[in-house]
Amino acid sequence: MEIYDCIIVGGGPAGLNAAIVLGRCRRKVLVFDTEQYRNRYSHGVHNYLTRDDILPQEFLQLCHKELEKYSVQRIRKKVVNAKKNEEDVFAVKDESGTVYYSKKLLIATGLSDTLPDIEGFREFYGKSVFHCPYCDGWEVRDKKIGVYARDKEGWELALALKCWSDNVSLYTDGKNKIKPFQKEYLDSNQIPIIATPILKLQGENGQLQKIIFKNGEERDCDALFFVNGYTQQCNIAEAFGCEVNKKGVIVTNRLQQTNIQGLYVAGDASKDMHFVVVAGAEGAKAGVTINKELQKEVYEKKLKEITV
Numbered sequence: 001m002e003i004y005d006c007i008i009v010g011g012g013p014a015g016l017n018a019a020i021v022l023g024r025c026r027r028k029v030l031v032f033d034t035e036q037y038r039n040r041y042s043h044g045v046h047n048y049l050t051r052d053d054i055l056p057q058e059f060l061q062l063c064h065k066e067l068e069k070y071s072v073q074r075i076r077k078k079v080v081n082a083k084k085n086e087e088d089v090f091a092v093k094d095e096s097g098t099v100y101y102s103k104k105l106l107i108a109t110g111l112s113d114t115l116p117d118i119e120g121f122r123e124f125y126g127k128s129v130f131h132c133p134y135c136d137g138w139e140v141r142d143k144k145i146g147v148y149a150r151d152k153e154g155w156e157l158a159l160a161l162k163c164w165s166d167n168v169s170l171y172t173d174g175k176n177k178i179k180p181f182q183k184e185y186l187d188s189n190q191i192p193i194i195a196t197p198i199l200k201l202q203g204e205n206g207q208l209q210k211i212i213f214k215n216g217e218e219r220d221c222d223a224l225f226f227v228n229g230y231t232q233q234c235n236i237a238e239a240f241g242c243e244v245n246k247k248g249v250i251v252t253n254r255l256q257q258t259n260i261q262g263l264y265v266a267g268d269a270s271k272d273m274h275f276v277v278v279a280g281a282e283g284a285k286a287g288v289t290i291n292k293e294l295q296k297e298v299y300e301k302k303l304k305e306i307t308v
């Protein structure tokens with residue numbers, strides 16, 4: 001039976017950064033990836049020094065190229081299940097039913113944003129519809145910015161966006177969960193609350209221009225940020241019994257270790273600061289921790305042999 005030192009599920013920035021650390025430690029590493037990385041609709045990566053504006057696909061191609069010399073294996077397949085036996089060996093099953101074995105398992109499968117079910121949302125997503133002002137606020141500075149929040153509170157995001165534009169409106173699409181004290185904040189910062197139900201988003205070539213309401217009215221809008229939740233892309237960590245916090249991410253310690261021995265989670269799946277550079281850093285931390293664990297296990301085994 002072939003046993004990998006580490007199987008990594010997820011080949012986004014977190015998984016690939018862990019892979020490079022482990023590859024450079026001469027570890028036998030296998031990465032599974034379905035290439036559904038979270039920012040695949042984005043027009044460019046920001047907040048990553050030396051890589052400003054790079055397309056996400058281009059960024060990952062650079063990562064793959066750098067990994068080539070470290071003999072990290074990559075398989076473009078979905079992992080559907082994973083278990084651990086009494087000897088702490090992980091058995092990982094892919095979508096075609098093949099089972100692979102490893103001493104350690106890293107889950108870096110990211111999150112998936114829940115888009116509101118409104119015509120046009122997907123078309124503009126990543127180009128003029130966004131969820132993170134730090135990722136995309138600069139590009140739409142001084143424009144007419146909207147915040148969409150129906151089932152979640154959007155008042156804090158609306159206030160935060162005043163950092164990028166004076167012209168911010170909050171759209172609640174037929175619902176209004178705004179409490180009186182929140183309304184006071186919004187009013188005093190000249191942020192109108194528009195509760196009219198939305199019919200569709202309208203624009204051209206990925207550029208949003210108008211929000212069209214069900215009552216026939218419309219409002220100009222150049223960029224829309226939304227709060228509508230997200231889900232884990234993969235439930236393997238949860239199936240192992242890993243702790244999940246209120247925000248829906250897996251709880252780890254600062255070295256990315258979960259409450260399950262030998263199981264690590266890194267990137268968006270585990271923290272609520274969702275940046276490429278943070279995901280990469282967490283992947284690197286997981287890589288070092290996994291390598292140290294593997295080293296320790298070998299030393300302890302040798303020590304036992306000598307003692308005997």
Ligand SMILES: Cc1cc2nc3c(=O)[nH]c(=O)nc-3n(C[C@H](O)[C@H](O)[C@H](O)COP(=O)(O)OP(=O)(O)OC[C@H]3O[C@@H](n4cnc5c(N)ncnc54)[C@H](O)[C@@H]3O)c2cc1C
Pocket residue numbers: 009010011012013014015032033034035036037038039040041042044045046047048077078079080108109110111113125126130131132134135136233234266267268269273274275276277279
């Ligand atoms: C529109 C948009 C714009 C963004 N802009 C920026 C930005 O400008 N700057 C920035 O720093 N961040 C940005 N982000 C956030 C950034 O995308 C994430 O923080 C980052 O991708 C997290 O990396 P990750 O490796 O944790 O997960 P991901 O990049 O999502 O990668 C996870 C990988 O795991 C794979 N996977 C999932 N399940 C399985 C499975 N069962 N088997 C095999 N593979 C699996 C997926 O296919 C995917 O390739 C943006 C996000 C969005 C949505």
